Amino acid sequence: MDKRKRPDPKSLGGDINEQHEKKVLDMIRKNQGMGATTSELKSDKTIPPTLITRLVNSLKKKDLIREVPNMNNKGYKHFIAMEFQTSKELTGGDWYTDGSLDLSKIEDLKTKCVMILERQRHRHRVVTLDVICGYFDKQENLSVDQTKEILKNLILDNEIMEVKSNGLNEFAATRIGELCYKLAGKNSGNGEARAGTSFASMPCGACPSIGLCSPDGVISPGTCVYFQKWLDF
Amino acid sequence: MTTTEYGIVYAVHIITVQFGSVVSKVCEFLLRRGPLSSREISRLVEPDMSYNQVKDILCLLIQHNCVQAFSIEPPDGSESKATVQYIVLCNNILHRVRYNKFSRIVNEELDFKCGAVLDGLLSNGRLTLGQLIERDKDSGKPTGSEEIRESLQKLVADRFVERIPSPEPVLGNKEQELAKKKGSKAAKILKEPETLEECVLEAATPVDAIRFPHIFEQDSNSPLADNDSNITEGKRKQRDADSSDHNNEVIWRPNFEEFIRRLRHKACVEIVKERRDEGCAIVLKAMLEVGRSHEKKVKTDKSVPMSLSSIYEEVMKTEAGRTLVLERVEACLDQLSATSSYLPAFVIEMDDSYVVDFKSILSVAQKDEVQAVVMRKYGKEAFRMFRYLSQEGRFVETNKIADAALTEKKDPPQILLKMWKDGYLHMQKLVVTGSYVPFLLWKVNKLIVTKQMLDEMYHASLNLSLRLAHELELEKEVILLSSRERDNKIKAKGLLLSSTRFKLDDAIMIFHDF
Numbered sequence: 001m002d003k004r005k006r007p008d009p010k011s012l013g014g015d016i017n018e019q020h021e022k023k024v025l026d027m028i029r030k031n032q033g034m035g036a037t038t039s040e041l042k043s044d045k046t047i048p049p050t051l052i053t054r055l056v057n058s059l060k061k062k063d064l065i066r067e068v069p070n071m072n073n074k075g076y077k078h079f080i081a082m083e084f085q086t087s088k089e090l091t092g093g094d095w096y097t098d099g100s101l102d103l104s105k106i107e108d109l110k111t112k113c114v115m116i117l118e119r120q121r122h123r124h125r126v127v128t129l130d131v132i133c134g135y136f137d138k139q140e141n142l143s144v145d146q147t148k149e150i151l152k153n154l155i156l157d158n159e160i161m162e163v164k165s166n167g168l169n170e171f172a173a174t175r176i177g178e179l180c181y182k183l184a185g186k187n188s189g190n191g192e193a194r195a196g197t198s199f200a201s202m203p204c205g206a207c208p209s210i211g212l213c214s215p216d217g218v219i220s221p222g223t224c225v226y227f228q229k230w231l232d233f
Numbered sequence: 234m235t236t237t238e239y240g241i242v243y244a245v246h247i248i249t250v251q252f253g254s255v256v257s258k259v260c261e262f263l264l265r266r267g268p269l270s271s272r273e274i275s276r277l278v279e280p281d282m283s284y285n286q287v288k289d290i291l292c293l294l295i296q297h298n299c300v301q302a303f304s305i306e307p308p309d310g311s312e313s314k315a316t317v318q319y320i321v322l323c324n325n326i327l328h329r330v331r332y333n334k335f336s337r338i339v340n341e342e343l344d345f346k347c348g349a350v351l352d353g354l355l356s357n358g359r360l361t362l363g364q365l366i367e368r369d370k371d372s373g374k375p376t377g378s379e380e381i382r383e384s385l386q387k388l389v390a391d392r393f394v395e396r397i398p399s400p401e402p403v404l405g406n407k408e409q410e411l412a413k414k415k416g417s418k419a420a421k422i423l424k425e426p427e428t429l430e431e432c433v434l435e436a437a438t439p440v441d442a443i444r445f446p447h448i449f450e451q452d453s454n455s456p457l458a459d460n461d462s463n464i465t466e467g468k469r470k471q472r473d474a475d476s477s478d479h480n481n482e483v484i485w486r487p488n489f490e491e492f493i494r495r496l497r498h499k500a501c502v503e504i505v506k507e508r509r510d511e512g513c514a515i516v517l518k519a520m521l522e523v524g525r526s527h528e529k530k531v532k533t534d535k536s537v538p539m540s541l542s543s544i545y546e547e548v549m550k551t552e553a554g555r556t557l558v559l560e561r562v563e564a565c566l567d568q569l570s571a572t573s574s575y576l577p578a579f580v581i582e583m584d585d586s587y588v589v590d591f592k593s594i595l596s597v598a599q600k601d602e603v604q605a606v607v608m609r610k611y612g613k614e615a616f617r618m619f620r621y622l623s624q625e626g627r628f629v630e631t632n633k634i635a636d637a638a639l640t641e642k643k644d645p646p647q648i649l650l651k652m653w654k655d656g657y658l659h660m661q662k663l664v665v666t667g668s669y670v671p672f673l674l675w676k677v678n679k680l681i682v683t684k685q686m687l688d689e690m691y692h693a694s695l696n697l698s699l700r701l702a703h704e705l706e707l708e709k710e711v712i713l714l715s716s717r718e719r720d721n722k723i724k725a726k727g728l729l730l731s732s733t734r735f736k737l738d739d740a741i742m743i744f745h746d747f
Binding site: 071075095100101103106149152153155156157158161162163164166184198199200201202204205206207208210211213215220221222224227231233 | 242246571573575602604605606608609610613616617620621637638639640641642670686689690692693695696697699700704722725726729733736737740
């Protein structure tokens with residue numbers, strides 16, 4: 001009697017697995033640069049949730065997808081098809097490389113920006129937004145938005161200030177109403193560093209233990225090491 | 234603003250140093266408990282302090298303008314008598330460390346003779362003209378009674394000195410006070426004083442004609458003498474026994490309000506000079522001169538409107554101002570009225586008039602002071618985040634702050650939490666369905682930060698004072714030992730501590746008095 005060969009259980013399962021894998025890959029590809037998270041993949045009722053991890057690992061091994069952490073939500077990982085660039089929403093923005101902020105690049109760009117303004121300060125002129133954007137586009141391949149981010153950061157550092165041209169004096173070479181930038185604070189050349197900030201210049205102004213300090217306490221003006229250092233000249 | 238905890242501790246320290254711990258105990262008791270009668274004070278403050286001792290202490294504090302007595306009218310129909318209570322004037326206690334600043338103003342604006350008369354009033358609290366003359370006779374180099382009289386007249390004319398307030402004003406209950414002032418409609422329009430201290434001071438302060446008399450007579454027939462016509466409407470008429478002494482001489486005291494006003498104006502001119510230029514500072518100074526006599530209170534937000542011609546007229550009176558032509562003055566006014574992303578307008582232009590915006594000018598200095606502390610205490614990234622939140626003026630989520638400040642996403646939570654714990658930021662949790670971890674939102678609340686800074690500055694002033702005392706104690710021990718070099722070093726430390734305290738007091742005034 002001929003025994004009919006039983007169908008190979010692995011091959012049957014293999015077919016179904018391939019179908020599921022294709023489905024998962026399609027779901028990931030559908031969202032392009034954003035890809036999909038494990039919970040989003042599990043939301044498809046046609047794929048058994050217990051299989052998702054195995055399917056995803058298989059796709060990773062085949063170099064069809066990659067895993068990218070979500071910089072805005074560290075607990076979530078997104079799977080992205082290899083042919084797509086990771087969305088900025090996941091990477092954190094233009095300034096992120098491999099999930100971390102490229103601080104040295106940012107500082108370098110900021111230094112260059114200050115140097116441009118420093119050169120114009122000696123000529124008693126401001127620098128327009130267009131000029132700065134033009135420079136960074138040519139030299140550093142930065143977009144207008146990226147240049148604006150660098151300028152905003154320098155304003156927050158109180159290194160430069162944003163002004164609107166009135167067409168007079170230092171604004172003579174600019175259109176009235178045009179956005180311009182110049183150095184601020186101690187770099188502005190208007191005089192010495194602001195002397196009004198007296199509290200910050202004494203030990204108590206920066207003391208991390210001021211809440212624990214009291215006239216007769218363990219930490220007191222008489223025993224304070226910061227006072228001791230400050231007066232040790 | 235109500236006094237902060239370290240404001241109270243610092244005030245008590247000032248009284249302790251100047252009058253001793255027994256006096257400061259009564260002072261602290263009143264500061265913490267609020268106004269009380271002398272009987273209540275003697276019963277509660279210290280078991281072994283007699284009633285007479287308490288009365289003497291209160292008299293001393295009144296003499297030095299640190300306490301004001303008052304009483305509240307009993308309700309209609311009640312047979313009980315009004316009890317005299319005592320309230321501490323914390324601001325006047327804190328002014329005691331500023332006396333050399335006040336003296337300097339008078340020495341610069343008037344002359345050294347007026348300065349000497351003022352010094353007498355500052356060190357004694359309040360004196361009559363006769364007492365000032367006696368004091369002058371007892372000094373090493375007397376200037377003579379006529380000079381003293383003239384100097385006092387100048388001081389009163391410039392409002393640096395005033396007649397002492399009513400010793401025991403009576404406060405009616407609120408509705409009665411307002412009803413007396415021509416009906417309920419008027420009551421709604423009239424601005425009510427906010428705190429009990431303000432009510433008491435308002436009730437005690439005489440009208441300007443009495444407070445700063447033009448006619449300078451001493452005898453009981455003079456317009457200065459107490460009679461019914463000199464007492465303001467709405468105030469209980471009573472013999473003002475202690476505003477003149479037993480010889481019926483007027484008693485004078487320094488007018489702290491005027492000194493604070495002058496210092497406020499000076500600070501505003503300095504702020505404008507640093508942020509704009511010398512020309513703008515000269516123009517602003519002139520505007521402040523024009524508007525000064527019209528200021529109803531020290532902490533006024535805006536000046537009265539003034540024309541270009543009145544401003545220019547005042548500018549021309551100064552040596553520095555004479556170099557400015559009208560066009561330059563106009564250009565300065567345009568600069569002062571301009572708003573930019575980094576500076577608000579300091580002057581408001583409206584209908585060919587100009588108004589000084591004091592609040593705007595002082596806010597710039599306050600902001601600088603706070604941001605300098607944030608930078609020093611928490612670092613550059615915190616400084617960036619704090620400035621971003623100050624600009625936004627609303628709640629912002631942590632990640633958005635990280636993006637705006639271009640910092641690593643992991644850094645802001647720790648930094649922001651630290652600033653929040655120290656009272657520099659306001660925080661709210663936002664729970665979103667589907668998210669395991671709530672979102673944290675952050676905001677700079679100006680009132681909270683101002684109060685926190687002020688408390689820390691009082692604390693720092695106290696620390697400087699205590700450290701100075703500590704160093705002087707050390708000096709006494711060391712001076713017996715060796716070395717001129719060590720001696721000079723200790724003197725230099727003392728100078729650094731006292732000059733830092735002097736400058737810190739300017740910052741305190743920007744946050745509290747101006």
